[in-house]
Amino acid sequence: MAQAGGPPRPGAAPGQPCVFKLVLLGSGSVGKSSLALRYVKNDFKSILPTVGCAFFTKVVDLGSASLKLEIWDTAGQEKYHSVCHLYFRGANAALLVYDVTRKDSFLKAQQWLKDLEEEFRLGDVVLMLVGNKLDLGEERKVTFEDGREFAESKRLLFMETSAKLNHQVTEAFSAIAQELSQRREEEGQPQQGGAQLDLNQRPSGQARCCAR
Numbered sequence: 001m002a003q004a005g006g007p008p009r010p011g012a013a014p015g016q017p018c019v020f021k022l023v024l025l026g027s028g029s030v031g032k033s034s035l036a037l038r039y040v041k042n043d044f045k046s047i048l049p050t051v052g053c054a055f056f057t058k059v060v061d062l063g064s065a066s067l068k069l070e071i072w073d074t075a076g077q078e079k080y081h082s083v084c085h086l087y088f089r090g091a092n093a094a095l096l097v098y099d100v101t102r103k104d105s106f107l108k109a110q111q112w113l114k115d116l117e118e119e120f121r122l123g124d125v126v127l128m129l130v131g132n133k134l135d136l137g138e139e140r141k142v143t144f145e146d147g148r149e150f151a152e153s154k155r156l157l158f159m160e161t162s163a164k165l166n167h168q169v170t171e172a173f174s175a176i177a178q179e180l181s182q183r184r185e186e187e188g189q190p191q192q193g194g195a196q197l198d199l200n201q202r203p204s205g206q207a208r209c210c211a212r
């Protein structure tokens, strides 16, 4: 099980990409691990339910800059719910994942948003609602409009994906990375680490540049 506080964070050399923490949240079996696996390794296979949290990293090349995503894949089973709260501390972004064939998972994603509201000022975190298992369209219980309307009402990014068919998976993570990068630029922060880094200043919701 990954540690809630994250891996050790040695000081890194200037010129390294900024590091952003992204958490995957949602009910059990909605496809969080499959989305992470598809994105990081372009693979799809049978996966055991996550215990606690799994951890992936991916460097994203945005052309003008690159950034490193630390992807925290939390366990969706209800018995791990309270533990998951430990993992989203310090997150810069969250994917709220539901299964388009399961209404309960859509409602659970909404509940996760409420939990996040208690932990963060929502504007400080990039949030995306993701309806996964789009390939099971005939069994769909949550319409595209349901998802889009809820996302719009809460000012979330929104996408429907299929980890199985590799549909919109890279696009979803890339959209998050773009938004993180854009916000960073708007804050006037460098995209690469360097002299402006203040290692003592690490408020929640801010990217950590070269501090890892």
Ligand SMILES: Nc1nc2c(ncn2[C@@H]2O[C@H](COP(=O)(O)OP(=O)(O)OP(=O)(O)O)[C@@H](O)[C@H]2O)c(=O)[nH]1
Residues within 6 Å of the ligand: 026, 027, 028, 029, 030, 031, 032, 033, 034, 035, 045, 046, 047, 048, 049, 050, 051, 074, 075, 076, 077, 132, 133, 134, 135, 136, 161, 162, 163, 164, 165
């Ligand atoms: N048809 C279809 N099945 C999927 C898709 N994504 C995941 N699955 C399947 O759904 C099941 C659960 O996937 P996981 O990725 O383990 O789901 P999870 O949300 O990480 O589950 P927990 O670890 O319990 O939180 C597995 O059998 C996957 O193969 C998809 O896009 N389409």
